[in-house]
Amino acid sequence: MRTFYRLTLLFTVFIAIVFVAAIIAFNIFTSTSSIPVPDLSGKSLMDATMALSDKRLYLKIGGEDYSTDVPSGFIMKQDIPQGNKIKEGRTLSVILSKGPYIQYMPDFTGVNIKEAQAIAAKNNIKSYRIVTVHSDKIEKDKVIAQIPAPEEKGNKDLSLLVSDGAYDTxxxxxxxxxxxxxxxxxxxxxxxxxxxxxxxxxxxxxxxxxxxxxxxxxxxxxxxxxDDEKKEEKIELKDPKDSKESKEINH
Incomplete structure (x- = not known):
């Protein structure tokens, strides 16, 4: 009988210990609050680190890429979108900007507009503006000038001034x-x-x-x-005998 009571007591103590441990584990798990992810795009590393540290989050650089919109050294992308909720202690991975891809502008002046379009496509220039003007000196459909100038850095916002030929006279x-x-x-x-x-x-x-x-x-x-019309000159030829006879008659 004593053995039964002893076993019952031990079982009760064991259940109590398991219950208390479960409560402690649950409290530990739920004590970490969910935090909305801030927007890090366009921020410097220092600003992003400070913004995350206030929320007990961490930052990791996941890579770099070229960008014409985000300055070099600033954050382009983040792996967890803004507004998503995560637990404290999580690490966010970000992609840093390397700035624009430096490319020198080709020389389009003097070439036909179709050839200029082919050169633009070859140099990955997808956006450009064409302005036409009349010109008495430059043949129709040929490029007169360009902005940016040839050999200038950058390949955005290209404008071509193209001849529309002379005015009809x-x-x-x-x-x-x-x-x-x-x-x-x-x-x-x-x-x-x-x-x-x-x-x-x-x-x-x-x-x-x-x-x-x-x-x-x-x-x-x-x-x-x-050909010019030439007047024919008529020349009358006289017989020498006739001339001699004429002289004899006169005498």
Whole structure:
């Protein structure tokens, strides 16, 4: 009977010890409060460390990457998003910015816009602005200038100034008929007209478009050539005998 009471007492003590231990463990586990994760993006390491230490959290650098938006040495990303709740003592891993990827701007001046676009794609320049202006000197669709300048650091915010060609100039087609070729060519050059020669000769007999037709600068005018008309001289040949007979009659 005493043995039974002793076993019962020991079992009761054991249950009490287990119960107390469970309560202690539960209290220890639940005593660590949940903390909302702060936003570390854009902060320096010092500022981020201070912000975490106030919440009994720790910081670890998980890597580095290039960024055009976040300055070098500042935090770009964090492994646990802002607002998530975690326990005290946790460590947050962050990615630091290495700053922008330094790249020198290619030279686009003087090249066709399609070639310029190919150069931009090759150099990973995805965003650029094209501004067109009329120019009497630069051929249409060629790059006149650029910002940033060639060999300048950086590959963002590229602007290209592209020629839209000269303004359309219209006037009445001059009369080339009867002019010498050299004179006609000089006149055409001064007006920005291209002469197309048809036939042979040194004088112009016809033209297309006709005189006083409305044409534009850089238009083509076809001229028909001919030789100068030469007057034939008639020479009367006299027989020497006739001259001699004439003299004898006079005597």
């Amino acid at each position: 219209t006037y009445y087609c001059p009369d080339f008929a009867g002019r010498p070729i050299a004179e006609a060519q000089e006149l055409a050059k001064s007006l920005g007209i291209e002469l197309v020669l048809n036939g042979t000769g040194n004088k112009i007999s016809d033209q297309q478009p006709q005189t006083h037709s409305i044409i534009k600068k850089f238009s083509k005018v076809t001229i028909t050539l001919k």
